[in-house]
Amino acid sequence: MPLFGRNKNESAFVNGKKHLTDVIKNTGRGELLIWRQPEEDFNTHSTLVVMPGEEAIFIKSGTIEQVFDNGTYHLSTENYPFISRLRNAMSGGVSSFNCVVYFVRKADSEEILWGSQSPIQVRDKVWGIRTSARVRGSYKVRIVNPAIFLEKLIGNNVPFQKQAELTKYFANEFQGKIKSTISIFLNGLTQELIGLDAYLEDLSTQVAPKIDEVFASYGLTCVTFALAGLDIDTTKYDAIDESQIGAIAKGKLAQGDKAVMGILGEDWGKQQAANILTNLSNNSGAGGVAAMGAGIGMGVASGGVVGDMSKQMMSPLSTAAESKEPAKPAAPADQPDDMAVLAKLKKMLAASLITQEQYDAKVAEVLDRM
Structure with missing residues (x-):
């Protein structure tokens, strides 16, 4: 040399x-x-x-x-x-x-993107379900003390430092500060955790000072910190929505049926009772005693007019039968109303208070004395 x-x-x-x-x-x-x-x-x-x-x-x-x-x-x-x-x-x-x-x-850095590395566990107090949330956003920094920044963050042997590489140094501290703040906020809500975008600005204001604490000891300051998204896992909410939609559909159908009944009123009940008795009288094999009892019960429930209709329709049948069979003795004055008995039997069967066999036997007994 x-x-x-x-x-x-x-x-x-x-x-x-x-x-x-x-x-x-x-x-x-x-x-x-x-x-x-x-x-x-x-x-x-x-x-x-x-x-x-x-x-x-x-x-x-x-x-x-x-x-x-x-x-x-x-x-x-x-x-x-x-x-x-x-x-x-x-x-x-x-x-x-x-x-x-x-x-x-010396100028503000470009926008540096960040996102939560793991989901934040949270419970929805409205539906009582456990779900998770992820957050993402961006921040900008400014070097306010170059000497401290060089000594503590860079060191003598590092030729340069890119802006995006700051997340490598502060990832764990960032994640801890952000997750704790967001978790406290979400778990304190009394509303459901859907549609929280309206709180992003407020949350950003709460998180920014905590991030600035991390930067301060490195000669940096956080110029802006913004939450761009608060993403809730909606898997369980989808199942709740489907259940609610089904319940609403059933309710609407029931309201529609009720509205039809309100419009047709007593005329509908009379027509249904007439149809039932006419079909039963014209078709003796349409279901036997049980079918006739069920039909009469439906007539009672439809409008409470089967008694009058049955009397009007059964009287010709009784007159025709008098020529073939001897007249049956009249029922005692305290004999219960047959139609009321049939209706009561029908309700008892529907409520499983009596068996089908008991129902058929009682219906046959009532019909025999009609």
């Missing part, structure tokens, strides 16, 4: 070597939060140019000498070209008077 060996870091300078004075300015990409300028160990009285929206951290011999706001500055580094090379020869080409510059983005 030559006596006045060139520092290997000189390759980053214009034309691959240091000059008596160099101009140091940010060459990093715009989406970076911090960028370590490649030119190192530049000579004394080199010019530092800091553009609006950024700050520069000047590090000399491992110590932060100064943080520069936007403007133009002349740096003192004790690195004179020939003397520094002589010193470098003694240290294998590595400068004993090391100096570097970090450029830090």
Whole structure:
């Protein structure tokens, strides 16, 4: 190696070597939060140019000498070209008077997206079901203390830091703060957990200070924090909706039937009773005693007019039968009303108070004395 060996870091300078004075300015990409300028160990009285929206951290011999706001500055580094090379020869080409510059983005970061890594367990107090929620959103940060940000988050050997990479550092703290706040809010609700988008802004306001607490010790501040979505698992709600829709449909059908009865009124009952008795009298094999009892019971329930109708329709049948059979003795004055007995028997059968056999026997007994 030559006596006045060139520092290997000189390759980053214009034309691959240091000059008596160099101009140091940010060459990093715009989406970076911090960028370590490649030119190192530049000579004394080199010019530092800091553009609006950024700050520069000047590090000399491992110590932060100064943080520069936007403007133009002349740096003192004790690195004179020939003397520094002589010193470098003694240290294998590595400068004993090391100096570097970090450029830090001063403007707000771009929007950084985030989302909950695991679901938040919550119980719906209206329906009494357990479900889960996931949240997502975005935030923006600003570096308010570049020196602390460099020392605590980056370190000397990291050449740059992208904005989106912040989530790697703060993921666990973020998730813990966000999940605890959202969980307390959701479990405190007395309404169902569907349609909570109206609370997103309020929740964002509650979470933002907790996120800012995490950032503060790293020289950052949370400029904006926003919840973009609060997604509830609706699997169990779908089953509830289907059940409610079925109940509503049945209720509407029942209301429709009631409305029809209200419109047709007593005329409908009379018509149904007449049809039942006519069919039974014309068709002796239509179901026997049980069928006739069921038909008469329906007539009673339909309008309470079967008694009059049956008397009117049965009287011709009785007159015709008098020529063939001797007249039966008249029922005693305290004999119960046969139609009322039949109706009562029908209700008892429907309520399972008597068996079908008992019902048929009693109906036959009543019909025999009619």
